[in-house]
Amino acid sequence: MKMRFASLLSLGALLAGSLLSGCATTPQDAQDNNDTGATPVILVSLDGFRTEYLSRGLTPHIAAIAQNGISTTAMHPSFPSITFPNHYTLVTGLRPDHHGIVGNTMYDPSHPGVKFTMASKESYWWDQAEPIWVTAKKQGLKVATMFWPGSESEIHGVRPDDYAAFDKSMSDDQRVDKLLSWFDVPAKDRPRFSTLYFNTTDTNGHHFGPNSPQVNAALQDVDEGVSRLMAGLESRHIKADVIVVADHGMSEIGDNHYIALDKIVPAKSFDFVTGGAYAGVNARPGQTAILEKALLQKHDHMQCWRKGEIPERLHYGTNPRVPAYICLAEPGWVVLKTKPDAQHEALKGDHGYDPASPDMNALFVASGPDFPAGKVLAPFDNVDVYPLIMQLLKVQAQPNDGTLAPFVPLLTMNPT
Known part of the structure; x- marks a missing residue:
């Protein structure tokens, strides 16, 4: 923009x-x-x-x-x-x-x-x-x-x-x-x-x-x-x-509305930068094809993009600091690296969703x-x-x- x-x-x-x-x-x-x-x-x-x-x-x-x-x-x-x-x-x-x-x-x-x-x-x-x-x-x-x-x-x-x-x-x-x-x-x-x-x-x-x-x-x-x-x-x-x-x-976060990325893609294939209503991840060396094959398909309650393919209306993805892949949850859901710990299970509200x-x-x-x-x-x-x-x-x-x-x-x- x-x-x-x-x-x-x-x-x-x-x-x-x-x-x-x-x-x-x-x-x-x-x-x-x-x-x-x-x-x-x-x-x-x-x-x-x-x-x-x-x-x-x-x-x-x-x-x-x-x-x-x-x-x-x-x-x-x-x-x-x-x-x-x-x-x-x-x-x-x-x-x-x-x-x-x-x-x-x-x-x-x-x-x-x-x-x-x-x-x-x-x-x-x-x-x-x-x-x-x-x-x-x-x-x-x-x-x-x-x-x-x-x-x-x-x-x-x-x-x-x-x-x-x-x-x-x-x-x-x-x-x-x-x-x-x-x-x-x-x-x-x-x-x-x-x-x-x-x-x-x-x-x-x-x-x-x-x-x-x-x-x-x-x-x-x-x-x-x-x-x-x-x-x-x-x-x-x-x-x-x-x-x-x-x-x-x-x-409001629904009960058990958590998406664990390591249940979708191999944990060894990515580095987790940030998570919550949206997640940012980078591929580890030599793991791009494996990560993309699992991450960029259709998912329930979540959509993922390469940073250069994020919808234009979100005005996001050109800055070098943006992780290589962005996954956006639907409201009420949260994206985490792995299954939630006690701290995340206790959370009842979040933000970071589609504006x-x-x-x-x-x-x-x-x-x-x-x-x-x-x-x-x-x-x-x-x-x-x-x-x-x-x-x-x-x-x-x-x-x-x-x-x-x-x-x-x-x-x-x-x-x-």
Whole structure:
């Protein structure tokens, strides 16, 4: 897929014709917002919060953001619909195949034998793209990241002005308070762009399933976290554009819905790179024909492809880091190397499936001075969040796969 330039000049004429002056930032707003007239943008991720969760009536504060701003009936994740690839997509506007974080675990042929995990911080893993905080800082803006994949790494020689190393023991309240503390500085030193991350919905979704009481409790917890953020901004007289998103949704895993690859193909024929809702494998030397004969035939509940033959709609398979063969399970099933151990048998939910699956639809709500109230957008892809944020920041975007088109009728800021 050819990348599009979603620069601040793109679609400018359309934006100019669609301004909603009644929602424009007032002089008092400008005074409250750091005495600069610049509206902070805060990107909040609720990991694993599928769109349907919003309809359960358990998240009144998140629902209030939608009512006071904009939302969508569905934001489609990028393939694979897992955490690290999609968090990096949200802040680069690139499909995983283009930004290089093609999985939560992966290998790079240019660094033989080195495995990427969610703890990897080496710059070379992240340097295939430039996230918002790097671009914004290069263009003179203050930036801060309260947890976000890649934000602990030096990318293109740049780090956020303020950031925190991921600490899963840190409570949601502590995360919010840490982010808000970065605003308790002189106006000129406050971040124009910042991020915040909550993981409870994803954790409970995996352990108990998306329809469990534990997920409902997690929804209430993250809603309280969002409420604490909004109250903290209000008490500081900061009018921010707050965008709350998820990286993906969550599907229920059926009982015994596991596909063991070593029961389909000889275990000696492949190296297992990653597994779950999708699996990635490489052929061992001299084993390609044996592996392909068994793997590329028709299977129940799973389809496998050579990386160069993955359906175009998934936008995946050209990056050297993508394994040679990809197997995608149907929702509710999981692909593993061998029969599940106790840890995998205990899992009740997963993600990573085809982004077209309704269960994978991710949350998107946003409110603030630059958004009208109560507007619901048609479904769009998560690559489109990046050009929106760059437009809000009035920062020149990098080449990306997104478009401002879903937001053109609604944006209230003056085009640059």
